[in-house]
Amino acid sequence: MILQFLAPWLYLTLVQRKVEGGRNGWRMMEREFKHVKYLWRDEEVAGLSPLDRLVYRSNKLGEDITLTNTGGGNTSAKLIERDPLTGEEVEILWVKGSGGDLRTAKRDGFASLYLDKVRAMKALYLRHPERGPKTPVEDAMYPLYAHCVYNLNPRACSIDTPLHTFVPYKHVDHLHPNAVIAIAASVNQERLCRTIYGDDVIYVPWQRPGFDLGLKIEQLIKDHPRARGVLLGHHGMSSWSDDDKTCYETALEIVERAARYIAERDRGERTFGGLRYRPISDGERRRIQVEIIPWLRGQLSVERRFVATVQDDERALWFVNSVEGPRLAELGTSCPDHFLRTKIKPLFVDWDPESGDVERLKGLLGEGLERYRRDYAAYYNRCRRPDSPPMRDPNPTVILIPGLGMIAWGKNKSESRMTAEFYNCAIEVMRGAEAIDEYEALDEQEAFDIEYWSLEEAKLRRLPPEKELDRQVAVIIGAGSGIGRAAAHRLSKEGAHVVCVDLDEEAAQRTAQEIVAVRGEGLGVAGSGISGCGPAIGLRCDLTDRRTIARAFEDAILAFGGIDAVIVTAGIFVPPDRAGRVSDEDWARTFAINVTGAYIVADEARRVFERQSLKGGSIVLTTSANAVVAKKGSLAYDASKAAANHLVRELAVELAPLVRVNAVAPATVVRGSAMFPRDRVIASLAKYGIPFDESESTDVLREKLANFYAQRSLLNVPIEPEDQAEAIFLLVSARLGKTTGHIIPVDGGLQDGFLR
Structure with missing residues (x-):
């Protein structure tokens, strides 16, 4: 019982194990980590080169999402390498490059700099009397790293390079753990740092990363030689050591101590003031989401289309349904890594989910979006500098709705998933800060200066140009094989997100997995369910069952936020019997799939297109050369394809001007x-x-x-499946953006099928 009255830092110290060797400092035993994952394995690093050990350490830190967000944080090692010109041994700083991700980093994800040259920049910086954070001198230092590059390495270095340079230890880990940022985003952050860590961790108030911050930390380490890490106000933490494993374990220790301190004080639901709104059923939530999300996409995608990630797990719903959710959301985020994705704050719509009133919700969202855009423009005009980049898209990237959860938006699934991940982190930071103290957002001007920092702008300019079908979602029915599978790969190659649908669900999922294998999962934590998907998903539907078709479109909405193109390649050919006759059942089945099924798909797609109210949608059906070339032995098939040809024309009339409807007419594709x-x-x-x-x-x-x-x-x-896929791509893209109601033959030239 006496332990309960001891200072928290002393209590935590009593459970630590001292390690032999003065510089190794303190370290917890593996079994004592409860809030972080201890992933280091000596047998896995045995025999690795020093650089590969850095990659290993980085990957292990990145695998635990409680330690840092996707694309965030950086690690470094000061290693001895051989100069490619002189052959002499030189000390090189290897540091995770700008824009990279710790979890997925490889060797080529690290910048390499001659350490003596980077350190020589210190004298150049100190020479300027007007030096300091957010000065022209500070920003002018970054381009000089190009003169320090080792072995022509093209990887751009991190803006945190000065921190890694001037910390006088061989290994440094800089992370953005939720638990630590919760302390760093509390009103009494400095006092909490001393309480939790004592002399083990230095405290530095918020300051934008750069040379000045690196030099301050260098001096603080001289003043506090026992320190093994630093807590950076509103930012994160760093650990260091001359041993890479100890550096890794020190980082985990810093996070573990913060997480334990928070866990002991967490009040559960009462941390956010309890529930303001009761949860609604999963079925009701899905019904409203399917109705509202495509509508929202249309409201946001006036200039450029956006792709969504829906987060409606227990924690997201807990926050949006809470008493304090609206207040905390309005305060905005704290960590710079968070609001670079989530903007300075989300849009919170105060709607009662128990009413189920979707039209009321649309009204509140419309008002909220208009207000948000005005507020964002006012924020930009209040805080802009003479050299600030132009104002970016004023729409929110995170929308919070009681009962429904969080809807995050981005130019693609990877970006929206990262945005959702980052705001999840922000929620965890708020939860921790409110549990132990009081949450404090970053100062507005400081937030703006990070969001519109010239170095961040330069990072955006380094991004590759968008592909032709980026930001678009294509639903392909029949994607399990043949033309549909080829079309899925062709559209994906141009950047489209692909919903692969087939009667054979396993075949649809195989096609989706093939696309993911080519493009990767993308960044961001995948999460669970459809909302956590990558660039493609595989679903089932039966063209003779409207319910399964409607369900596939609902799943597409929950996966990506809406649709832009619908392609139907599924069809059926039923040969006549030995007497040359087609049974009534086979005739009906042929028309049910080749004609009625295509109509039902278009009709269900129309519902989504109308909710979005975005011009430029596209439907492409697959008919056949047989639609105009009569052949013996394929009566039902040929008649159905002739009907499908006219269905294209009728749908083009019905769906204009919102959606273009066309078709490809292949000759036999075997x-x-x-x-x-x-x-x-x-x-x-x-x-x-x-x-x-x-x-x-x-x-x-x-x-x-x-x-x-x-x-x-x-x-x-x-005639190959890829030939049809190319025509489908042309019809879906803007290249034939003024074509509707037409059938493009891809048949190698069948003169019997020429127009007449």
């Missing part, structure tokens, strides 16, 4: 098509008298049939 299983290929080869051996593989048999069909065209070339 390779990769689900409509050509092995038995049909063999039947066709036999029908046309093409020699074959049943022992041959299906691919070989398909190739023989495709080559036969090729000889019937003017160009004498097989």
Whole structure:
């Protein structure tokens, strides 16, 4: 019981284990870490080079999202390398590069600088009488790192490079842990730092990263040689050591001590003042989200389209439903890494979810968006400097709605997912600060000066140009094979987010996984469910069942926020029986899939397009050369495709001017098509008298049939799925943005099918 009356720092010190060796300092045992993940394994680093150990350490820190946000934080090591010109040994500072991510960093993610040259910049900086944070002298130092580059390394270095340079230890870890930032964003942050850490951690009030901050920390370490880390007001923390493993463990120790201090004082739901609104059911939340999110996308995407991430887990709902949620949201975020993504504050819409009144919610959102844009413009005009970059998009990137959760927006799924992740971090920071003290946001002018800092602007300019279909969401029905699969890959290549849909859900998911394997998951924490997806998802639908089609569009909305293009490549061919007749059932099934199914898809898509109210949507159906070339033995199929041709024209009239509707009309596509299983290929080869051996593989048999069909065209070339995918891309893109109601033949030249 006596321990309860001891100072918190003393209590925490009693559970620590001293390590032999003066410079190793304090360190907790692995089993004592409860709030962070201890991931270092000696057997995994054995035999690694010093640089690869830095990569390993960085990856392990990045794997634990409680330690730092995606793309945030940086690590460094001062290593001995061989100069490529002189062959002499030189000391090189390896530091995580600008814009990189600790979790995914590889060797090429680290900048390398001659340490003596970077340190020589100190004299140059001190020579200027007008030096200091946020001065022209400070900003002029960053370009000089280009003169210090080792071995022509093209990776741009971090703005925190001075911190890593002037800390007099070989290894430095700079992180943005929620628990530590909660202390750093409290009103009494300096006192809390002393209480929790004693002399082990130095406190530095908020200051923008740069040379001046690096030199201040250098001096503080001289004044406090026992210190093993620093707490940076409103920013984060750093740890250091001459041993890389100790540096890693010290970082974890600093975070663990903060997290324990908060956990002992957390009041659960009462930390945010308790619930103002009761949670609604999952089904009701989904119903409202599906209705409101595409509408919201249309309101935000006036100039450029946005992609959404929906966060409606327990913690997000706890915050938006709480008494203190509106107050804290209005204060804005604290850590610079957070509001660079989330803007200075989110839009909080005070709506009663129990009413279920969607029209009322739309009214509040409309008013809130208008007010937010005015407020953001006023903020820009209040805080702008003579050399500030032009005002960026004034729309919010985070929207908070009681009952529904958080909706984050970005130019692509990766960016919106990161934005959601960062505001989740902001919520955790507020929770921790409110538990132990009182949350304090960063000063408005300081926030602006970070958001519009010339170095951040330069980072934005280094981003690669957007691709042609960036910011767009394409739903492809039939994506599990053949033309649909090829179209999914083609549109993805141009930056589109792809919703792969097929009757065969596993095939749809395989196509989605292929896209993810090419493009990667993207940055940001994936989270759970559809809202945590990457650039593609795989879903199931049955073209004869409107409910499954509607569900697929709902899932697309929850995954990406809306839709921009819908492509239908799914279809069916039912051959006649041996007497040459088509049963009533097969006739009905053929039209149900090839015509009615396409209509239902377009009708359900129309609902989403109308909610968005964004011009430029596109629907592309797949008809056939058979729609205009009558053939024996395919009566039901040919008639259905002729009907589909006219469906295109009717839909173009119905959906104008919001949506363009067109089609591609292929000749027979054999390779990769689900409509050509092995038995049909063999039947066709036999029908046309093409020699074959049943022992041959299906691919070989398909190739023989495709080559036969090729000889019937003017160009004498097989028609491939990729040929149709190219035409689909053209129709979806702005390249044919003034074309609607047309069918583009991709058939190698069938003169019987020429327009007449």
